[in-house]
Amino acid sequence: MNVIEFNNLTKYYGDVKGCKNINFKVKQGEIFGFIGPNGAGKSTTIRTMLSLIYPTSGSVTIFGKDAIEFGPEVRSEIGYLPSEIFYYDKMKVEDLLKYSASFYDRDCTERMYELAEIMELDLTRKIQDLSLGNKKKVGIVQGLLHSPKLIILDEPTSGLDPLMQQKFFQLIKEENSMGATVLFSSHILSEVQQLCDRVAIIKDGEIISIQDIKAMKEDTYKKFTFNGENLNDGKFKIEGVSNLSQTNSQVTFFFKGDVNEIIKIAAQLKLKDILVEEPTLEEIFMHYYE
């Protein structure tokens, strides 16, 4: 079953394109990545799902229902964490969370305290006294306290320290294993790589590719780095090598093919060090943005 279905979703702000002909589907139980540089149209796309923005044409269906027409009903099962968090400054964290919980027709109290404890959130403080990272934690708790079936994360990790980030990812994975579907928007590819099953890549408001992360990584290149002496003689200019960069002491390149070919060449060299890595998604995707 598809939890999210975009049908030719298009949004123009006057003459300015927000996004155009967005078409993809997110299956139930998936963690779906949504990748693109700032200003590519990620937020516009996400905001139409929450009826913060009304599409110019096309539509988005969530749980089989039109996200605009059945807005309140659809949103009762969505947990949303915006990229920038702002709340009523003068409120105490606990009051804000209770206010947030009061919108849902179920008892969220237990889960609320549980999440606050996991995220090490001090409930007695006023919002205005919180640091950016702590505000983010409030956002995470308020986004998850009603155990939503669909979690929408719009660049969620800014402001979180690496430790909290790991806790947060853990939390998302747990929610996911309990059945929640996740749409994770980010411009940081390593995050998406860590968490997602599939990923849609958006550029200038249009989806340019939808990829299965695992298949893509298996199917692709290895990144080789050789350190040694007299390496800039072009020995590695063989078929399957790309992005070759060579200096006297170091050669790096991507290679797709039979690794024995590389080992044969390397055996003739005087080396100090070899490094063979999985290329990051960043490197794999780079050509989409060139």
Add this chain to the structure above:
Amino acid sequence: MNIYKFELGMLKRSILIWSLAIPAFFLFYVSFFPMMSGEDMNAIFEQFPEEFMAFFGMNPDLPVSNILGYVSLTYGMIQIPMAIQASNYGFHILSVEERELTADFLLTKPISRVKILVAKLLAAMTSLTIVNFTICVATILGTALFRGGQTVNWGVIFVLLSTNIFFQLFFISVGMFISTVVKKIPSVLSVSMGLGIGLYIVSSLGTMLSSTVFHIITPYSHFAPSYILVEGTYNWSLVWISFVIITLSLAGSYFFYTRRNIASL
């Protein structure tokens, strides 16, 4: 209901301040009446040109030496802060979520925009009604205490007090409507002062220049104390315009707010 309670809580301090300030303003001015009620005062005011008197909302049929004449003058002045408060709420209640960037919180909750609009409007109207009530109490109390021994026609005073709610509705609905059509309200306080004082000046100019055109657009003229306290009834030839403007503004607010795009930062 939760939004209503929450919004009312947010307005708590504002209710307190306004419901102290406006009645105090009225009581302060009306307490001077015993000194104004002599015939000498009338002689002084008769010296002033008619246009000048009209500008301050004084009706020649109702001299300031009469308690109703004095109330008319004073009430005309406290209508200004009433208008400012009501427009302030109007401009504020919907636009605040975008200005303080809390729209991403409230509008993504499982509740329709209509319900948000209604809850916020009701909370603001409740606040205005509380303030309205304190104004009524202060008006009755002040008039009774400082009437300088004159008999007061309470009936016309009650008619005057009954206009407050429509007067407030006018400003809150117009403010709200404007806030839903413009992209952003940079400073709520200045625009509400602008609307509240601006329309007062329009009304005064209208009276001074005896021009109906000015009177048509401003509720200060529709609900002029100098008319009501003399005639004892609403000025129906103008009041209906206020009702039409209120209805259109509310309908327009609904129309534009439920279609508004809440852009990200």
